[in-house]
Amino acid sequence: MANGFGSFYIGNSGLVNAQNALNVTANNLANVDTPGYVREQVRFSDKSYITRVNPTPGTNIQQSGLGVSISDVAHARDIFLDKAYRRENGRSEFYSSMYTTVSYVEDILQEIDGEEFKESVADLWQAFQEFGKDPSNSTNQSLVLQKSELFLSRTQSVFDDLKKYQQNINEEIEDKIERVNEIGKRIHEINLDVQKIEANGLETAMTLRDERDSLIDELSGYLNIEAKENSVGVVIVKVEGVDFVNEDYFNKIGLRVKESAKGTGFYTPFWGHLSDAAQGESGYTDVFDMTKDISTEYNNDIGSIKALLFARGENYGEYEYLEKDAIISSEDGYPYDDGQKKELSDKYDYSKIADCVVAETQADITYLLHQVIKAMNDILVPNKQMTDAEIQATAKDGGTTIEATDAKGNTYIITNKTKILDVENCNVGADKKLPPEELFVRDNCERYTEVTYEDVNGVIQTLYVYNEENEYDTNTLYKLGNISINPDLLKEVTKLPVYKQNGTEDRDGAVDMSLGSQITEAWQKTSMIIGPDDAVPCNFEDYYDKIVDRLGIAGNVYYTASQTMSATVASVDNQRQQVIGVSSDEELSNMIKYQSAYNAASRYITVISEMTDTIVSGLI
Secondary structure, X not given: OOOOOHHHHHHHHHHHHHHHHHHXXXXXXXXXXXXXXXXXXXXXXXXXXXXXXOOOOOOXXXXXXXXXXXXXXXXXXXXXXXXXXXXXXXXXXXXXXXXXXHHHHHHHHHOEOOXXXXXXXXXXXXXXXXXXXXXXXXXXXXXXXXXXXXXXXXXXXXXXXXXXXXXXXXXXXXXXXXXXXXXXXXXXXXXXXXXXXXXXXXXXXXXXXXXXXXXXXXXXXXXXEEEEEOOOOOEEEEEOOEEXXXXXXXXXXXXXXXXXXXXXXXXXXXXXXXXXXXXXXXXXXXXXXXXOOOOOOOOOOOOHHHHHHHHHOOOOOOOHHHHHHHHHOOHHHOOOOHHHHHHHHHHOOHHXXXXXXXXXXXXXXXXXXXXXXXXXXXXXXXXXXXXXXXXHHHOOOOOXXXXXXXXXXXXXXXXXXXXXXXXXXXXEOOOOOOOOOOOEEEOOEOOEEEEEEEOOOXXXXXXXXXXXXXXXXXXXXXXXXXXXXOHHHHHOHHHOOOEOOOOEOXXXXXXXOHXXXXXXXXXXXXXXXXXXXXXXXXXXXXXXXXXXXXHHHHHHHHHHHHHHHHHHXXXXXXXXXXXXXXXXXXXXXXXXXXXXXXXXHHHHHHHHHHHHHHHHHHHO
């Protein structure tokens, strides 16, 4: 040995390092149930050796050691398992959130004051069937009004509940983005603290590393992330492929309301450091690309925030998304010009709500309502379009248009595309007045405007011009919030147009019994599709069944995926816990081992002390 007391150095190193190992083991045992705690492992190494005799050819180096030291207290983690866990955790949270949303929407549809929404559709059809048997019966008429009002109110109730749910989702998105920013800020602070503590190479910031890893695990449930530690202990986190936390700073995620979402308050997450608000909408860089199909293949089905954005949609779902082609396909753009047609086509692009559970369901139920309203109103108060021949026969100048004016002096140009009341074939109520009363009315827009013109014989003629729906004037739309049951009919149900007009042999004021067959034909007509990909048209009742079926299929898919992902997460986490988790049995075994090593080192020092004392005493 280097000197007479070298053995004491050896014994002391064993004593000190056994004590340190006991401390580490005790710390592991104390944190056996601490969430996020990663077990620490003691690694020993030899201290430096002292050469006693220079070797000669054919002989070994003669050395004596100075004991043992703790080379490192390892932070037991597997980066590959961490990566797998975080990816699968994000995917599990995505499908779990989607399934929760679908389940909630199903509950809204199936439970309104204890009754299914479908019952209101079936009840309305039953009421019209009874009405068709005897349209003049006041009981049947009142039943139609009652069930129509109930159908309208329940549709409004469902739509409002879905809107409230969208707002709840919106608030949840806001809360989660706030939490994401808190996590990013804290990870950045921990990065700085870890660098400070570990800069001298003598200490590992175990507690801070555990906290940071737990935060990254939590973050993985919200967004698609990548986390990688560099050579100086800084973890660089990317969110959706963009730097979120790096060596110098963290990039805060902002929230904004898009121009197209004004009136809803729906938030869209964006990158503040990559955006320029001065450039308007085009100047923003969104965190999520919502234009791509959601698929595991594209690795974009990750994170609960994206699931919530996807389920909520960018706006409220309206019937126009399903009726877009009918709205804008009118020849010559009537009632829209080419610019308006393109604007509407962009605004009501179905892809904006496709598979967005809440918004798509809103569009479906309002489309059903709109189709029922149009069909029933058009039967009770029919429209027609004059032919060129009819116009030429009555127009003052014999041309293909008629110039008419209303009571306020406004001019109307009647063409072969102008819808007017079909006076010859329409029924009237008991009051015999024209135009007859429609069942569903727009609150701020009459069904017809009465106009007059002078015909070719100089006689003043009257037309009733239908006020068409125009997306640029919400007052003209048969739309929730703008429609109600005709108050005149509610006051006096006999005004319901069920009587033939007097003046001809077959229209002598009798009840029009053909109304029943017309209503049945309209109700059973298979003309509705639930989306652009639907190849099988259906009637009103079947349409609602399709809404429920689609939700059920989506819910089953999301549930299955959620269960599969949850099992995968549990499996990966189990493997991870075998690496990072604390086993009380293993730690107790280590405790006994290090306690024995401590005792052995203590006895070793005692023996060396006695030997030294004997040698010293013998020399005196």
